[in-house]
Amino acid sequence: MASPSSLPSPPPLADLLAAGPVALFLDFDGTLVEIAPEPGDIHVPDSLADALHRLHERLNGRFALVTGRALDDLASHLGEVTLCRAGSHGASRLLPDGSRLGDEPEALSADCVSELRAYAEMHDLFYETKSHGGALHFRARPEKARATLDFAHEVAERHDLCVTSGKGVAELVRPGADKGGAVRAFMAEQPFTGSMPIFIGDDTTDEDGMAAAIEFSGFGIAVGERDSDAARYHLEDIAAVHKWLDL
Incomplete structure (x- = not known):
């Protein structure tokens, strides 16, 4: 690297x-x-x-x-x-x-979106609605990074999704x-x-x-x-x- x-x-x-x-x-x-x-x-x-x-x-x-x-x-x-x-x-x-x-591409299911929104509200994060995914932003709460990424991966596994992680964000998307x-x-x-x-x-x-x-x-x-x-x-x-x- x-x-x-x-x-x-x-x-x-x-x-x-x-x-x-x-x-x-x-x-x-x-x-x-x-x-x-x-x-x-x-x-x-x-x-x-x-x-x-x-x-x-x-x-x-x-x-x-x-x-x-x-x-x-x-x-x-x-x-x-x-x-x-x-x-x-x-x-x-x-x-x-x-x-x-x-x-x-297909949008996230309503159940998945509800889980992500609830987590964001509970942990004072910003949830970004996307037409083909959903993103949990923790840039303003960097101490929440590890827990948010762990949660995103757990949700992704249950809904057959993938997680892309970038600068202060964990996003769930469809495979590929x-x-x-x-x-x-x-x-x-x-x-x-x-x-x-x-x-x-x-x-x-x-x-x-x-x-x-x-x-x-x-x-x-x-x-x-x-x-x-x-x-x-x-x-x-x-x-x-x-x-x-x-x-």
């Missing part, structure tokens, strides 16, 4: 593009916008959507947002973008025209809902096919996306101070990401 300080900065994007077709897959929270104590509190610059559309054009459409957020939640912050995007950790995927890529699946799905479609994928992310949930990029002879870029098994390069923070992408 590599620490950020041991990883070099990536080559300039312009140099990579000059060498051949490149596909970019970008995480959202912690990569393009600052993480907030609660998901609804993020600040998204008014210029970001237009900048991402310009990046989409620069890459000839080989660009996708891959986020843990549900896509309707992403739209509430970024607007209705005409970009490839995958929400709910890659399980729900849309093409630029809004058409779906693959099947729509990971960012690597989104990368593989888009890479099977034009105009992504035959390009070199790069996955950029700040959290452990982005490791799957980076691993999938490696499968297609690409690589991952870790953002911020975290260890990484899959990243080849490192960018210090969100400002460095924006600068590298020329947003």
Whole structure:
């Protein structure tokens, strides 16, 4: 596992593009916008959507947002973008025209949601409703991290679900809902096919996306101070990401 300080900065994007077709897959929270104590509190610059559309054009459409957020939640912050995007950790995927890529994932059962809500209320945590999952946020209560993760795994086992854990959150999702699946799905479609994928992310949930990029002879870029098994390069923070992408 590599620490950020041991990883070099990536080559300039312009140099990579000059060498051949490149596909970019970008995480959202912690990569393009600052993480907030609660998901609804993020600040998204008014210029970001237009900048991402310009990046989409620069890459000839080989660009996708891959986020843990549900896509309707992403739209509430970024607007209705005409970009490839995958929400709910890659399980729900849309093409630029809004058409779906693959099947729509199934939501959590009412019983499962009730359990998660009750736990959040009992332990003063924030429960985030998602169209294809549910998340217990303990960023404001870090002392609850271990117990919350243990509870999430116990609920997941009973409901045949999986747990993805990131910065201050335990999220329950359907099996197979990971960012690597989104990368593989888009890479099977034009105009992504035959390009070199790069996955950029700040959290452990982005490791799957980076691993999938490696499968297609690409690589991952870790953002911020975290260890990484899959990243080849490192960018210090969100400002460095924006600068590298020329947003």
